[in-house]
Amino acid sequence: xxxxxxxxxxxxxxxxxxxxxxxxxxxxxxxxxxxxxxxxxxxxxxxxxxxxxxxxxxxxxxxxxxxxxxxxxxxxxxxxxxxxxxxxxxxxxxxxxxxxxxxxxxxxxxxxxxxxxxxxxxxxxxxxxxxxxxxxxxxxxxxxxxxxxxxxxxxxxxxxxxxxxxxxxxxxxxxxxxxxxxxxxxxxxxxxxxxxxxxxxxxxxxxxxxxxxxxxxxxxxxxxxxxxxxxxxxxxxxxxxxxxxxxxxxxxxxxxxxxxxxxxxxxxxxxxxxxxxxxxxxxxxxxxxxxxxxxxxxxxxxxxxxxxxxxxxxxxxxxxxxxxxxxxxxxxxxxxxxxxxxxxxxxxxxxxxxxxxxxxxxxxxxxxxxxxxxxxxxxxxxxxxxxxxxxxxxxxxxxxxxxxxxxxxxxxxxxxxxxxxxxxxxxxxxxxxxxxxxxxxxxxxxxxxxxxxxxxxxxxx
Amino acid sequence: xxxxxxxxxxxxxxxxxxxxxxxxxxxxxxxxxxxxxxxxxxxxxxxxxxxxxxxxxxxxxxxxxxxxxxxxxxxxxxxxxxxxxxxxxxxxxxxxxxxxxxxxxxxxxxxxxxxxxxxxxxxxxxxxxxxxxxxxxxxxxxxxxxxxxxxxxxxxxxxxxxxxxxxxxxxxxxxxxx
Numbered sequence: 001x002x003x004x005x006x007x008x009x010x011x012x013x014x015x016x017x018x019x020x021x022x023x024x025x026x027x028x029x030x031x032x033x034x035x036x037x038x039x040x041x042x043x044x045x046x047x048x049x050x051x052x053x054x055x056x057x058x059x060x061x062x063x064x065x066x067x068x069x070x071x072x073x074x075x076x077x078x079x080x081x082x083x084x085x086x087x088x089x090x091x092x093x094x095x096x097x098x099x100x101x102x103x104x105x106x107x108x109x110x111x112x113x114x115x116x117x118x119x120x121x122x123x124x125x126x127x128x129x130x131x132x133x134x135x136x137x138x139x140x141x142x143x144x145x146x147x148x149x150x151x152x153x154x155x156x157x158x159x160x161x162x163x164x165x166x167x168x169x170x171x172x173x174x175x176x177x178x179x180x181x182x183x184x185x186x187x188x189x190x191x192x193x194x195x196x197x198x199x200x201x202x203x204x205x206x207x208x209x210x211x212x213x214x215x216x217x218x219x220x221x222x223x224x225x226x227x228x229x230x231x232x233x234x235x236x237x238x239x240x241x242x243x244x245x246x247x248x249x250x251x252x253x254x255x256x257x258x259x260x261x262x263x264x265x266x267x268x269x270x271x272x273x274x275x276x277x278x279x280x281x282x283x284x285x286x287x288x289x290x291x292x293x294x295x296x297x298x299x300x301x302x303x304x305x306x307x308x309x310x311x312x313x314x315x316x317x318x319x320x321x322x323x324x325x326x327x328x329x330x331x332x333x334x335x336x337x338x339x340x341x342x343x344x345x346x347x348x349x350x351x352x353x354x355x356x357x358x359x360x361x362x363x364x365x366x367x368x369x370x371x372x373x374x375x376x377x378x379x380x381x382x383x384x385x386x387x388x389x390x391x392x393x394x395x396x397x398x399x400x401x402x403x404x405x406x407x408x409x410x411x412x413x414x415x416x417x418x419x420x421x422x423x424x425x426x427x428x429x430x431x432x433x434x435x436x437x438x439x440x441x442x443x444x445x446x447x448x449x450x451x452x453x454x455x456x457x458x459x460x461x
Numbered sequence: 462x463x464x465x466x467x468x469x470x471x472x473x474x475x476x477x478x479x480x481x482x483x484x485x486x487x488x489x490x491x492x493x494x495x496x497x498x499x500x501x502x503x504x505x506x507x508x509x510x511x512x513x514x515x516x517x518x519x520x521x522x523x524x525x526x527x528x529x530x531x532x533x534x535x536x537x538x539x540x541x542x543x544x545x546x547x548x549x550x551x552x553x554x555x556x557x558x559x560x561x562x563x564x565x566x567x568x569x570x571x572x573x574x575x576x577x578x579x580x581x582x583x584x585x586x587x588x589x590x591x592x593x594x595x596x597x598x599x600x601x602x603x604x605x606x607x608x609x610x611x612x613x614x615x616x617x618x619x620x621x622x623x624x625x626x627x628x629x630x631x632x633x634x635x636x637x638x639x
Contacts, residue, residue, distance in 0.1 A: 068570050072571055
């Protein structure tokens, strides 16, 4: 068992990891920036250490500072959470070199899945369906992109080879748009990932985003824990996730689940991970990418399977074997997660400030993951995700009713949140019928101030 | 930072406030604290300000520990108050004159006053320093990072303790600029 684990993150996921460690009897070290001096994760951890100024690159993404904190405070493991350094192969490798156990997959798996064209190639070879798209290592020149687009047929999606978070992503509907938007997307990729490598994929309209949770040990045993439907999203930001996906038949679930497990097995993946697919109307599905970390929405899988994914991630990192076979995984009821963002629900812009009153909802099947408390100041420097409300019930209809009740009960005074938007969505007849695709939220979109073209097919954590 | 570390640091800071406090005197204080069941002791300079706290009266840290066991959310609220209180106190203690500069750690690591365990400290309280002269070392990832004096002057207080873990931004020393 690890003795002391450093949590290289903040906010809700840092709290989640600290709780798991308490149950496992592992002591915790929190790291924080000067902006997070009063953050809950700092108070909940057994020890805490300030590692830098507010800017993430100088604190939560500062590899030498985090490693120095871990070795100075005698930690033997590091959990990266999600975001920040969680999908940085160099960080995973630096941890191992410093004698620290990185709670996650091996560095080479992070790098492999981070190179999107390469991941596509490997998946295709393994018989996992991928979208028609650029072959080989990707494209850097406009004329290569033009040739690919012509072969695929418009519309196409431009993506960054080293991509993530929707950066460098554009939907293009004709050759003129490609000529205009390719350099833009490439510039964004260069800024965000220091890479000019792009690739194209056939753009499908009216698809759902359905992802499978993978759990794998270091002995190459892998299982899946069912799916999450994350189609309710906006500009690469997921808003509501649910499990099970309301339209998946048992047969299709088995087929997609097998493909997801194959994706993990073919590379010898270990720890927790998520295989993302696009699901088209006729039941065709396509691999888009694999996230090599715990996801924001892991909670809905925990609710329907009863498996604590964060504890499992720590156990897998310690070399423990999977305690379950695929057929032993049982799914119970329906779960939904509502992401609460500190933002103006009308204009969709961040709303930082002091939370003067925080009253989370409760009751049977209601779970709140948050780092909020009365008097907490939501800093301007980080992601606006301030809470996750997760409900669990026997049926989807009951989960919706429970979600509505809990959202109405939730009090967060002092700042604006997107709770009103969630309530609107829960009233929507299509949502209630389970009939939606990734463009669903465009009907609740405020007028865009600028004519930026955003891809509804997104990449959010 | 665990509560006892903070308490330890506070004793050290308070002790340095008296002029040339000897280890003997410090020991006397510690014995007094034990005999009278004090959990906190603060001594200010020049006949001013004494703060003694008996074990019965709860310190902010104790409240936090109790609240921590009971409720993580309520605990956080109290701790913020406690932190702000401490912040105000600390600010009161590190009250800089216009010609004084506070040296803060630019990184997380371990504080050392000398280049090696058997070497003499870089500086003592009262030492004159040139601009750019090494004041101490912060060890991070087996790398020794010398912290240089930002100006010519005199070291008037060494706040951090040799061999202790240091956070980003933690006060290390005070320099009086000449």
